[in-house]
Amino acid sequence: MTVEIPKDLRPQAIQSIERYFQENMDERIGNIAAGALLNFFVEEIGPLIYNQAVADVQERLQARVSELDIEHHEDPFQYWRKFDAGKKGRK
Known part of the structure; x- marks a missing residue:
């Protein structure tokens, strides 16, 4: 990818x-x-800065993706627990 201003x-x-x-x-x-x-710096140093920015974003995205299961975890088989809890409250 070419870095451009x-x-x-x-x-x-x-x-x-x-x-x-x-x-x-x-x-x-x-x-x-x-x-x-400006052309020299963009062509010579621009890719270094671009690559570092991509690596930083990739690291942040990987951290967020690894947290998805924690943030959005749902326990399965909850219907009967709710049902049984409702029965206990009626007695």
């Missing part, structure tokens, strides 16, 4: 890189260079 959010990401350089580096970075740097 939505087209409508890409300009904000580029502006953020430009601002980071402006406030933290000795030199500024232009729009084209910031876009190229």
Whole structure:
């Protein structure tokens, strides 16, 4: 799977890189260079972050699935217990 930044959010990401350089580096970075740097990070590091997010979600889902039997367990053969309990209350 290719990691991509939505087209409508890409300009904000580029502006953020430009601002980071402006406030933290000795030199500024232009729009084209910031876009190229963004492409590099998305292609090079994006999959690492994506894979970790998938692993985190998988772990959480497995934990939830393992709890299903506890949360939604119903004891079988309850009809006669209810019936017998009703009889005791009538005597």
